[in-house]
Structures are given as C-alpha cells and as structure tokens.
Amino acid sequence: MPLTRHARLGPYEIVAPLGAGGMGEVYRARDTRLGRDVAVKVLPASVSEKPEVRARFEREARVASALNHPHICVLHDIGCDGGIHYLVMELVEGESLAERLGRGPLSTADVLRLGAQIADALDRAHRAGVIHRDLKPGNVMLSKSGAKLMDFGLARAIGPAGPVGGNLATPPALTQSPTIAQPLTAEGTLVGTFQYMSPEQLEGREADARSDLWALGCVLYEMATGRRAYDGASQASLISAIMKDEPRPMIEVAPMTPPSFDRVVRACLAKDPEQRWQSAHDLALALRWPVGDGAGAHETSPGAPVERQVVLTAAHVRQLSDRNPRLVGYPLTYIDNQVDSDRLVVLLHGVGADDGRFENVVRTSRHRAVAITLVGFGRREGIRPMLGIDDHSRVLRILLRELVAECRPKKTLLVGHSAGADQFLRMVHDEPGAGVDLAGLVALGPNVSIETCFATRLYAKIDAGNPAGTLTILKTLAKDIDSLETWLVVQSYLSQTFIKLGSNLEPLRRYSAEMVEPFEKPGDPLAEWYRAARRRIPCVRLVFSNEEAAAAEALLARHLESNVLGDDFTEDSFVIEPVHHLGLLDPALISRHVEDVLASTED
The missing domain is CATH 1.10.510.10 (Transferase(Phosphotransferase) domain 1)
Incomplete structure (x- = not known):
C-alpha cells in the first residue's frame, strides 16, 4: 500500500509521491533531524520478502554510497522501519x-x-x-x-x-528486468x-x-x-x-x-x-571537443554563431612592430552570436587552436559573445602570417576597440583558455592595457610554471623543415607526462593542431617559443601579470584544472608567505576545478564563472 502524507519512516516524514517502478516507490520526504528535503525510495512489500530483491536493494545502497561525484545522485541513508526497507537519497529538483x-x-x-x-x-x-x-x-x-x-x-x-560477488554475475532474466514497470x-x-x-x-x-x-x-x-x-x-x-x-x-x-x-x-x-x-x-x-563541422548550426537560440571579419588596414599595420605589407587586407576572423545584450564576452583559444574551440560557448551564451582566432591560426589560411606576442596583443586591442564601438556594452569581459589566458593577461599587463574598459577577466588554465607548459614547450621545439626531428620530439613527450589523462589531452591538442596547420608550422613554433620564454627565466610571471591586471580590472579570476593544481597551490603558498599576488588578491580570484585541462572548456563551467564575475562587478 502506498505511503500517505505525514507517514514516518524513522526520522523521515513523507510529503508526496514522486514516482514508482518495478523495484520501488519514490517519495519526497522531510528529514526532521536536519530540516532538509530528501527523496525516499521504498521497497514494495510485495517483493521485500524475496531475499534476492532485498539483496539488490542493499547492493544499490552499498554501491551508491561509495561513489562521490557531482553527476551521481548522493545516497544519504538506509533503513528499515516496521518491515519497510528504504533508501534516502539526494532530492534532485528537475525532470528525468x-x-x-x-x-x-x-x-x-x-x-x-x-x-x-x-x-x-x-x-x-x-x-x-x-x-x-x-x-x-x-x-x-x-x-x-x-x-x-x-x-x-x-x-x-x-x-x-x-x-x-556470487550471484551478482548472473544476468537478470530477459523477461523479468526488475526496472521494467510493465512488460508489454x-x-x-x-x-x-x-x-x-x-x-x-x-x-x-x-x-x-x-x-x-x-x-x-x-x-x-x-x-x-x-x-x-x-x-x-x-x-x-x-x-x-x-x-x-x-x-x-x-x-x-x-x-x-x-x-x-x-x-x-x-x-x-x-x-x-x-x-x-x-x-x-x-x-x-x-x-x-567543440564540434567543428556544423554542430548545432540550425540552432537560433540564444544566437547561432556567424563568422565575421575585421580587415587589417595600413593604419592598423603601422601600429605593429612587424609592419609586414602582406598583413594589409588580412581578414581577422571571429565568430559572433549577435545576441542583443549590454554585456560583451570575448573568448580567446589556446595555442594552435582557433575560434571553433568556443563555438558551443558562443552559441549558448545569453550575453553577446564572440570568439577570436589569432592571426595565422585560422582554419582556412593558405599563407600563415607570423606575429610575435606583443603584435598579437596589438591586433587584439584593434579588434576589441572595433567590437566595443559596435556593441556599446556596459560591461566587457575577457575569457581566455590556456595560452589564450596567458595572451590576455600579458596584453593587460603591458602599458596600453586592453585598450578598452574591462569589467572582468577569466583566465582558464593559465600557465603557472614551465612544468604546466605541456604542449607549448613541445611546439616551441618543432622544426617545420625536419619532419623526422618533429616526430622524435612528439615521441619524447610521454617522458614529461605522469598521467594517462594528461597524455590523452595533449594528444588531442596535437592531432587537431597538426592536421589543421599541415606543414606550415613556423607560426606555431615562434608563438610557442615566445609564450614559454617568461617561464624559463627566474621570477613569477603569472603573479606579476595578475597584479597588473588587478590594478586595471575590477575582477580577475584564475581558474585551474587538475593539470595545473599542484603548481597553482604552490603559487598560493608563495602568496601566503610573501604576498606575491599583491594586496588586491581576493579568495574568489583563485579557483581549482576538479576537471582535466579540456574540461575547462565546458560551456556550463564557463557560463558559471562568467556569471559570477559579472555579478561581482554589479554596482
């Protein structure tokens, strides 16, 4: 017989039924001890007398209690009251x-x-x-x-x-799956x-x-x-x-x-x-991995990304240290969701990648969002120009001014991943800054030390004219990696980057060599960039993955010892996410940090 409202199972007071299946009835209940709502799964009396069914019920409790993960429902308790066996689980508000x-x-x-x-x-x-x-x-x-x-x-x-585990190895009979409510x-x-x-x-x-x-x-x-x-x-x-x-x-x-x-x-x-x-x-x-062959191209909400360009003029090229005449007329590309919003989010990819890395983020953003491709790293470039780090910063300032002039946002937020995070931090550190007013900067997986420059160190050693040597370098990569997870991440980066660039690898080598250089010298580059960014931007957040966690914790320890991050450092500026390096590209994770940073800058 179904439980009625206000019925009690131990300290749990039944509130309302949530559903039922062949192996149990589920109720919304109130934990009277802790004052929280929970879900209670009750083993029906019709099957509770069967030892094999009770064993399965108890097995579910043992298994679930041993698994702690944000995407696995939490088991709080197990009990028996008046012959009624029950599990107490996290109440998940939503739908199946x-x-x-x-x-x-x-x-x-x-x-x-x-x-x-x-x-x-x-x-x-x-x-x-x-x-x-x-x-x-x-x-x-x-x-x-x-x-x-x-x-x-x-x-x-x-x-x-x-x-x-005994009969656990025996598959359930095909005609009597215990989770089937009706057979036919x-x-x-x-x-x-x-x-x-x-x-x-x-x-x-x-x-x-x-x-x-x-x-x-x-x-x-x-x-x-x-x-x-x-x-x-x-x-x-x-x-x-x-x-x-x-x-x-x-x-x-x-x-x-x-x-x-x-x-x-x-x-x-x-x-x-x-x-x-x-x-x-x-x-x-x-x-x-963002799908680069049309993922969701039919979607129009919040905004289907479109590819746009800002063409570099002679006036633009005169601002660069390398005034290469071939850059005049170069199309600086980016994808834009064109959402009508007074918040502008600008995203920049890691080394060797392009704006496609953020396609799903741009598509699902409720703010105006654009993802930029650095000069020389587009998907369809025949001749790839080479720019130094400082000139990339100058080009980014040109694009930011164009975007702000067009969108007229009340708040502009930069989001960079990996080397893109380093690039934005270094741009803001330089004397001209970003060239526009910024409300915030989110650096996803910035490099902390030479040890965290996994792929970048490798790219810096490649020789486009020596394929055999490049292959040797690739084979030695495993010597510097101590986990399968890191190897898989780096391998994914390598394959996508090399397929896109083909034999034209010199822009990648030069950019990577300059990106690694500060970490090969004495000092604390990330701490220096962070201090400079905090002087110019109201909110700066450094978000690290498992790959950077140890180096990030060491940086925080140095700050506690000698204040290397400066007096403006705040606890919410420093976050370690329990994900791999590519996991930092998850649209939901990025959206959470974007919303947090924007909310922190509200008047």
Missing part, C-alpha cells in the same frame, strides 16, 4: 531525461554537455570498479546543475579478474531497458565498462534524434535488431547532426566491445 525526451530531441550543445557529464559519472563508477548495467533515460535526472546518474540497483562490482503494452511494443542492452548482455555474457558505453551511445542517439537507436514491435524483433542491424544514420533522422558527433556515437554502438570506446574518460573527452 526520459520526461525531457517526451518533448522531442535536445540541441546539439545540450547533448554534448549532458552526454559528457554522464560519461564523467560512468568514469567515476568504473574507476571504483562498478558497472551500472542499467543506463537509460529514466535513470538520468536533469537539474539546474546538469545531469545526475541514478539507480545503481543492477550495478555490479568488478575486480582485476572480472565480476565478483496492449499494442505489443516493448517497454523497458532492452533497448539499451549491449549485444554481449543479450547473449548472457559478462558486462564490463564497455557495455555501459553501448548504453550511453543509445542514450546519446535518442537525445540527438528523439528516436531510439534500436526498437521493435516485439522482444524478439528488438533483440534481433540489436544483434544484427545498424541504427539508422543520425544524419537521416536529424539532418543537422554534425558528422563528427555521429562518428562518436557510432563508436559507442560497435557490436564488438573491442571496437568501441575503451573508457568513459575517452568518450567524455570526445564529447567535450
């Missing part, structure tokens, strides 16, 4: 992904953002030796903070030798989790982490198209489709799907686990 999909497909930007968050949650579980085995839209909640992975009731612990509708359409089961699970073989990645591929397909990757009028036809058929190409179902995203999903859905993504971490990296 299944409910959201009932209204149609999601935008490409949302699919990439939420998909990467789900992959992060799976990565955390897999690293803890836990396979979810029941990933589906109904087990993902969407809240203001993003996706939350739930329901580890079918999860299984694995060890180096494979599954462990009157029309004969299968309802439940089979649509997300991998071929090896359907064959009764042991599931591993790659089985979860198959399920995530099915979920990503459905998020992007509004249709399931595999469906059937009967259980037999569905299983046959999963075992033998390929899903309909996403481009046919959703014509504006970026081909590169289609390839990511197809790699999830390879029949042979050996041909899939081999880790959730790798998949998360792939989903976070």
